[in-house]
Amino acid sequence: MAAKLYSFVPLMQAAEQASLKGHPSAVGAFNVNFYAQAEGILEGLKRAEAPGIIQASKGANKFQGGADKIQYMLLKAMDNMKFGNPIALHLDHGDTKSAKDCVDKGFSSVMIDASKLDEPQNIETTKEIVLYAHAKGVGVEGEYGKLAGVEEDIAHENTTYADPKFVPVFLDRSGADALAVAYGTSHGPNKGKTSALNVGIVTESYAGLKAYRMNTRYFLVGHGSSTVPKELVDEINRFGGTLKGTSGVPDYMIKNAIKEGIRKVNIDTDLRLGITAVFRKYLSDHKDIEKKSEILGVIKRVFSGETPAKDKDGNPVDSGGLVDPRSYLDPVMAMDPGILREDYRKLKDEAFIEVMNMVRERIAEHVKGLCVMFGSAGLASQVDTGMTLEAMAAQYGK
Ligand SMILES: [Zn+2]
Structure with a gap:
């Protein structure tokens, strides 16, 4: 490089x-x-x-x-x-x-x-x-x-x-x-x-x-x-x-x-x-996002409280109080670190690319x-x- x-x-x-x-x-x-x-x-x-x-x-x-x-x-x-x-x-x-x-x-x-x-x-x-x-x-x-x-x-x-x-x-x-x-x-x-x-x-x-x-x-x-x-x-x-x-x-x-x-x-x-404002608005504007994007579906479940959110020490965080992106991106990291480490535009997930561009x-x-x-x-x-x-x-x- x-x-x-x-x-x-x-x-x-x-x-x-x-x-x-x-x-x-x-x-x-x-x-x-x-x-x-x-x-x-x-x-x-x-x-x-x-x-x-x-x-x-x-x-x-x-x-x-x-x-x-x-x-x-x-x-x-x-x-x-x-x-x-x-x-x-x-x-x-x-x-x-x-x-x-x-x-x-x-x-x-x-x-x-x-x-x-x-x-x-x-x-x-x-x-x-x-x-x-x-x-x-x-x-x-x-x-x-x-x-x-x-x-x-x-x-x-x-x-x-x-x-x-x-x-x-x-x-x-x-x-x-x-x-x-x-x-x-x-x-x-x-x-x-x-x-x-x-x-x-x-x-x-x-x-x-x-x-x-x-x-x-x-x-x-x-x-x-x-x-x-x-x-x-x-x-x-x-x-x-x-x-x-x-x-x-x-x-x-x-x-x-x-x-x-x-x-x-x-x-x-x-x-x-x-970052949190962008995610919240996007998820609110796209109600059935899990049908279009598996990654955003995973994130949506944290915001809805379905998947419990944790802080960096593993302590539970109330889903309404989410501020730290790591709390709702952690399950994405668990899917594949490349999603959040490499250029997201290479992924075959248009909705995720759109929200990341935002x-x-x-x-x-x-x-x-x-x-x-x-x-x-x-x-x-x-x-x-x-x-x-x-x-x-x-x-x-x-
Ligand atoms: Zn400091």
């Missing part, structure tokens, strides 16, 4: 350079689980002429049967689309084992989330991954402070805010390239009150990096930054969903966090909601809009493509 991946470092560097020139900018990091979603994200980046970070969680890797499968899926999508913008494939919320595995399997950056440990241990654990990853030019993101909400195996009830004065110290001691700083955002579709947000933590952390002249080499990351649009939630509920109490981070607050120094913005929930388009438009909002639109040409993984490894080795 001809497609290649970059570390997220030159991408965030381009965003920092643009920001220093008065054009606040952050690279969007979009979670991926299956092929049409990968193409949708890439198509959105293409339309926005933006660089991008495609990220897979441990759960996504498990869903696809391994980190190597996700890497294959993304490169395949890039090749099929003749995609040329600089892209990083990133592990979201990894632990020591999964981070090393992803470095071995061809990811170009990884996150090690040791935020449940105390600070000295967090730094030690992060540093272990930095040494392992940097030898191959792979970038590393750490996490400092605790984000509220549930993400993979890590669930925190309340935010423990990062101490901005300690941010440059954390980066310097660990050697991580990027740091997710907890400033009050949370994971999932229920982001709580915006009064929990303290963007001042970003402002002060970034000021610290600038004071030590670290800002073109180390970058701040904002997690839990989906906007959770009300129209999207309403659409899901209009077609049988029962989502309640959802709330996101308003656009202006995300823009402000970027202006104050965030250079990577994580988006997962919004894409999940968009998913792809829905994601593409959403991602394009987010890139405009993040200030990364038009930035693809500003990334230093000489900074290959080999060049990064050589630079770290000096």
Whole structure:
């Protein structure tokens, strides 16, 4: 395959350079689980002429049967689309084992989330991954402070805010390239009150990096930054969903966090909601779909509650509350992983191709809009493509 991946470092560097020139900018990091979603994200980046970070969680890797499968899926999508913008494939919320595995399997950056440990241990654990990853030019993101909400195996009830004065110290001691700083955002579709947000933590952390002249080499990351649009939630509920109490981070607050120094913005929930809305509407518009498509019939039975839905840990999920596509795509994965890993247009299932095209388009438009909002639109040409993984490894080795 001809497609290649970059570390997220030159991408965030381009965003920092643009920001220093008065054009606040952050690279969007979009979670991926299956092929049409990968193409949708890439198509959105293409339309926005933006660089991008495609990220897979441990759960996504498990869903696809391994980190190597996700890497294959993304490169395949890039090749099929003749995609040329600089892209990083990133592990979201990894632990020591999964981070090393992803470095071995061809990811170009990884996150090690040791935020449940105390600070000295967090730094030690992060540093272990930095040494392992940097030898191959792979970038590393750490996490400092605790984000509220549930993400993979890590669930925190309340935010423990990062101490901005300690941010440059954390980066310097660990050697991580990027740091997710907890400033009050949370994971999932229920982001709580915006009064929990303290963007001042970003402002002060970034000021610290600038004071030590670290800002073109180390970058701040904002997690839990989906906007959770009300129209999207309403659409899901209009077609049988029962989502309640959802709330996101308003656009202006995300823009402000970027202006104050965030250079990577994580988006997962919004894409999940968009995908779920497409499926719900399609199934509602096509009542006898199981007669035309075996695959969509399998998915329909999860939405109707006939097949019990499970979350990533195997716990039951009420069919009205479905948000995570993996919950209703899992039985399809069990039929044949190729359905969700390879180009779906090769399948002899017109209805499934139609709905996957709709998913792809829905994601593409959403991602394009987010890139405009993040200030990364038009930035693809500003990334230093000489900074290959080999060049990064050589630079770290000096
Ligand atoms: Zn996160």
